[in-house]
Amino acid sequence: MAARSKTKEKILRTALALLNNEGEVNITSVDIAAVMEISPGNLYYHYKGKDVIIAELFADFENELRQVLAAPVNKPMALEDNWIYLYIIFEEINDFRFFFLNLTSLLERIPELKPKFMRLLSLMQNTFERLLSGLEASGHLNFRPGEKQILSERLTAHFTYWLPYANLRGLRGSPKTIIHEGVYAALTQITPHWGDQSEPYAALLKDFLDEQVG
Amino acid sequence: MAARSKTKEKILRTALALLNNEGEVNITSVDIAAVMEISPGNLYYHYKGKDVIIAELFADFENELRQVLAAPVNKPMALEDNWIYLYIIFEEINDFRFFFLNLTSLLERIPELKPKFMRLLSLMQNTFERLLSGLEASGHLNFRPGEKQILSERLTAHFTYWLPYANLRGLRGSPKTIIHEGVYAALTQITPHWGDQSEPYAALLKDFLDEQVG
Numbered sequence: 001m002a003a004r005s006k007t008k009e010k011i012l013r014t015a016l017a018l019l020n021n022e023g024e025v026n027i028t029s030v031d032i033a034a035v036m037e038i039s040p041g042n043l044y045y046h047y048k049g050k051d052v053i054i055a056e057l058f059a060d061f062e063n064e065l066r067q068v069l070a071a072p073v074n075k076p077m078a079l080e081d082n083w084i085y086l087y088i089i090f091e092e093i094n095d096f097r098f099f100f101l102n103l104t105s106l107l108e109r110i111p112e113l114k115p116k117f118m119r120l121l122s123l124m125q126n127t128f129e130r131l132l133s134g135l136e137a138s139g140h141l142n143f144r145p146g147e148k149q150i151l152s153e154r155l156t157a158h159f160t161y162w163l164p165y166a167n168l169r170g171l172r173g174s175p176k177t178i179i180h181e182g183v184y185a186a187l188t189q190i191t192p193h194w195g196d197q198s199e200p201y202a203a204l205l206k207d208f209l210d211e212q213v214g
Numbered sequence: 215m216a217a218r219s220k221t222k223e224k225i226l227r228t229a230l231a232l233l234n235n236e237g238e239v240n241i242t243s244v245d246i247a248a249v250m251e252i253s254p255g256n257l258y259y260h261y262k263g264k265d266v267i268i269a270e271l272f273a274d275f276e277n278e279l280r281q282v283l284a285a286p287v288n289k290p291m292a293l294e295d296n297w298i299y300l301y302i303i304f305e306e307i308n309d310f311r312f313f314f315l316n317l318t319s320l321l322e323r324i325p326e327l328k329p330k331f332m333r334l335l336s337l338m339q340n341t342f343e344r345l346l347s348g349l350e351a352s353g354h355l356n357f358r359p360g361e362k363q364i365l366s367e368r369l370t371a372h373f374t375y376w377l378p379y380a381n382l383r384g385l386r387g388s389p390k391t392i393i394h395e396g397v398y399a400a401l402t403q404i405t406p407h408w409g410d411q412s413e414p415y416a417a418l419l420k421d422f423l424d425e426q427v428g
Contacts, residue, residue, distance in 0.1 A: 104315065153399070168374075169335060169370075189368065
């Protein structure tokens, strides 16, 4: 990615905060300029409208998420790192939550994003399947034929739609709480597959869940 | 619900087919009038714009889905009817799929629908929890504390977002195939909880899955 000017970087940070906190439909490029105390013309000089800013923010998200998803490929994870890893993916999604809360309309309005987003989903599914395979190989999880693939697919759907679902269900709490419940709901899809070697896994999970309540 | 004129009924059926098949963003009330070979003014006499039609279609959907979701409350189901039941819920959703494919933007544009939709989700979650409780009571499923509630929540999310997810993942096939894969993905969330009495359950599931392939 080409280096950005300081102003461009500041525009992107401001836009991201506004889109996440105020809702994508409520924010115009004029709002972004107003918060930055620059003229709309000055903003337009850097970015030709809100959707150009959104496309640039998506590029940032894609870049960050690709790095996160590549992690277990580069180096197998210790058992206790699995939960943290799911947490990190959720935090990444939460950092760009405006995108997930308006997925359909944004992909329709900015069609160039759709193939990129589809590739990200595909990568996410591969990563989950690899993660489950690792836990299966070490005897921590058991799967019948086909179950691993469909579970990784369901986890991908879960990560994609957890934030809009929590919103629709009126789940209360800080973003941290919402993420934690999302990770917990992901884990409860994995734990029924516990295998013979599951005791240390169960203990780690218990620590993780106790921590969330505290 | 008040009785509708024949014309109103025909407008709603035409609109539903167009919205489902052509995509919600691509259809205007002028398109609906054109397909019906009536003037836009005539259409407007019956319904004051596309969003009024959509709100009326949602009322139909709500009405039908409430009846389906109330079924297991009225009468406990035979074991073999559980799969069929999930199938019926999915078919109901598929019949009004334009709504699920554009959920966020429609709920934002027609705010009166949001509380109604939220109540439907709540009802769906209750129904799933009751269904799981029945299978637990008969020894077909085992749950640790809290698992039943979170599984019913996850199933609700799964039913809500399966169609847009299948769309984003580029799943190919007829609507029937997409529904079948959605039911299958729902079942694979339930089967890891199989209990001691699961043999007849497993055999029924196998029949169900074999049938889909055939």
